Amino acid sequence: MIKSKKNTLSIIFIVWVLLTFASLIRLYRSSFYFVNETIFLINLTVYLSLLLWWAYTILKRTGNHQTRYYLLGIVGLIVFWLFVRSVKYQPFNDIDLVARHLWYAYYIPMILIPVLSFYLSLNLGQPENYTIPKIYYWLYVPALVLIGAVLSNDLHQQAFAFQDNFVSWSNKYSYRIFFYLTIIWIVVLSLASLRILFKKSFQAHTRRKLWVPLIVIVVGLAYVIYYAIDNSRTGGGFYEATVAYSVFVIAFWESCMQSGLLPTNTKYKKFFNASNLQIMLVDYQGTTHYQSQKMMDLNTYQIMEVLREHVIPVDKNTLLKSKSIHGGHVLWLEDITKLQTIIDQLQQVRLQLSNEVDLLQQEVETKAKIVHLQHENYLLDTILDQVEPHLAKIKSHLDELETAKPLVKHQLLIKINILGAYIKRRSNLSLAYESQQQVHLHDITNSFNESLSMLDSLAVESALLFQKELALTLRQALLMYDMFQTVLETLYLDLSKVVVSLSHLDHQFIYGFHLETHHSMNHDLRWYLFENKLRNTYQDIVIEHESDHVFHINFKFKAGHDDA
Template sequence: MEKNHRRTAQKKEAGMMGQRQREQVQRGCAVGTVVLLAWLCRVLPLEGLPSGLQEACGILRSLLYLSLFAGWGISLYNRTVHPQVRRLLLNVDLLMLFWILVRTLRFQLNTPPGMDRMLGYLYYAPMLGIPVLCVQLVLTVDRSERYRLSAWARMLWLPSAVLLELVLTNDLHQQVFRLQQPWNENYQYGWLFGLVVGWIVICILLAFGIIAHKSRNPRILRRLPLPAIPMVLLGVYAVLYGFHIPLIKQFLGDMTIVHCLMTAASLEGGLRCGLIQSNTGYEELLRVTSLAVQLVDRQGNVYCCSENGRMVDRRELQAAMHGTVQLDEHTLLRSAPVQGGYVMWQTDITELVENMERLKENRTELAERNYLEQQNYEVERKINALREKKRLYDLLQRQLAPQIIRMDQLLTRYRAAPEEEKRQLLGQVAVLGAYLKRGANLMFLAQQHRYVPSAELRYALEESISSLELAGVECAMEVTHEARLPAEAAAACYSRFESVVEGALGQLDALFVRAIWKDHRLNLYLSVETGADLKAACPAAVQEAPGSWVLNDHFEGGAPECGTN
């Protein structure tokens, strides 16, 4: 199927190439016909015809040439890619049109001798300007679109301007043309005329020298005679014309037209041989390229196609004019607008698709790995959480084991105790239970936070004091407000308080506790009325009187420090 498409595309392209060749031949024949008609209007004997018909033939001849060069200018605009080159070529064409227009005014109007001479002098504006434009043209053809002519290239206009000024003022100095009085067509060339001709020749030789230097491509060098031959013929013609050869005067006596035609032929040869970039020659380019490229018009008709380009449906071509079209799994069709249509190229994305497949596989593999890593992390996190809980439970068990054992003993005694002792035993159990609850809470906070609000210590002391009051103990307390305490200091302070309380438990009559944050440490003061000996519970306790004990202690966030003031 693909081979059939390929043969169909090749046949279609061959047919289109044949059609384009026929169109080129037709355009060449049309140009030749126009030139032949204009030439016949000049060389045919018109002496016996009415003067009006002779003038009409002259005007028709001028109109034919003006139309021909105007059409050539439009063709240059459409075919030239480089904007600077296009500007220079159009300036050359405008000078030719100016030259033909001046020639028409000179010979078709009955002008006075002075005006006739001035129109003849104006011939040298295009004669001196076109060679300079040609030099600037060959300097620009292989440059980027941002290229600007160097200073010396722009200075080429200075000699042309000076020489043109000398020609236009010839009536004053008679050094370009030596005219006779009264004014007539008989004149001699002055020494300034040699400068004019010499400058024109220098510019032409300079242009071809630059071309020869730039044309390192042997293929282009072989085609260099295409633009050179018209210039050589023009030089031969100028020499013969200068010697007033009768045959030249009779058949090629219109110097303006010959100069314009030969110059246009030379520039056209430069376009044909590739010295000047043009919007043509795509068939040869696509024939040697390895890319899959097509040129289509705005209706989707294929203008030409490279050998590697696959046959594409017209609907897909029209869709590609507005965006990228995917022809199959591994081929994309893209487009870019050009003058008169679009250039379309097919991009092989096989490697990209394979890379995307690999990325997809890698993404799946990474997702699986991430899932396993996440599961492992969750398991490890749960294990660590269980370990932390176990560590905290073990810590609490070690820290609170004495209270748990004593509570168990009190409950055992409670079962066998008489009714009058049960209330006292329950009060002691409540005191131990309050410490188990609040002490465990402070220990947990100390493991998780560096600082805790002072309210946490106050809540713990309040709950213990409430339990003591249920057991009949008179209590009072003072705790610092709106402060953040070191968590370890708060837990140690409450533990010291509990040690003193438990040491006097069962014999405790009254208790006053003060916990104040001052001088960057937590200060604990206890005043206890009890008949028990508190030295065993806290060696730092001081007995002020029989049954009266005092404890001063302070904590700085680390291990508790016990001492007296």
């Protein structure tokens, strides 16, 4: 603990020295352009290096990706702020229009940093997959309005009012409505962030350290007041306001991380050292990052084996287990001595009762076979009931074949084939998927193709347009096949083209037919009866007449495991 505090104080001292150095050399002005440019680059390099270093520590210390995102967003805005400030005073200081708009650009980070800070406070204490409510993203709208108002100030001067022709614009100006709205925006969001942050700091160990971010706030307010009173180039005023404000923003969030208000992963090593658990954390490659003192040392082979198998025995009474976590795996040892004792006792009991168990097992197996046979008989009876009307049709058509003329006989044979293919394929689907959640799409496709192949002798063009990787239940598949059978069985002699499609959109399946016939069907009694049958059988079915011999049939039903 003492060593950690010394390291923190050392880092604070080094950062203070670098900031003071950069602020002091900024005050020096030489008659040589090269010297001034060198000072400018050194100054900018110091600031950017410190910011990039802090961004790197954020990546290393924060585990919550939302927290990391908002903190890095704040760093990016500060980098933009310092860069704009730097180029305003060096290359573009004498170009009034450019320098003035670079000055306006200061307000981009000034307006957006409070927004990201507010989002960061909302994310505090939330699970890793938490996302803030979308309503809060509307805060970007007034933020962008304020930014647009400041950046376009030259057109309306409602943020800063200047003299005519912008004479002495950097010194002689007054504040207008958009400036005050910007200040109110910054103050309100900052106070809201602080309120949420401190309200969520309910843990006792965190409350004891609240003084750390509070000191940063007090010092920051004191600096703002002092800078407003004395903005001289000596004393405290030589720390430029832009740099000072950036430092206070970073210092505040750093103090929140140091005090525990903002969780970090820097204390994992201490936790593992103090833990009585036999546990370790490794990354996806098996490299050890944290290991408790009581955890046995593992070689690379053991680590990779347990990552692959999840559980491996170390000895008779110890198991090594693993579980995937975000970023890697956790490994731990589990003592199974008591369990092993119970197992040994059970083995003795098992030997004593082996004969009884064998008899019971045979009885159970016999009962299971009986139940299985009863279930199969029930399933076959159910399928037979479903296809019995079609079997009766086949029998009737076979009787008609004896007296039918050649053409009619050919037509009857085709219809018998259509009925036979339907009975075969429907029975196969029912038997194969009776106890499964989903039906494989290729089995449905094969069923449709076999039925369509019965139309080959009639020169009917056919096609299946089924979207890949669709998940259908057995009931949905049978519903589709039954509707398809109704179409083929009724119109097989009239069809010249049939296209069957199945697609998925907005949690619904869209099942459709494109039908083309040899002749007009609008006044055909069979079509009228066929259309009424479809409408009465399937609710919400849509039947469209593109022309006298082109028709579209569409039917929608819910995707997933819901009933169609």
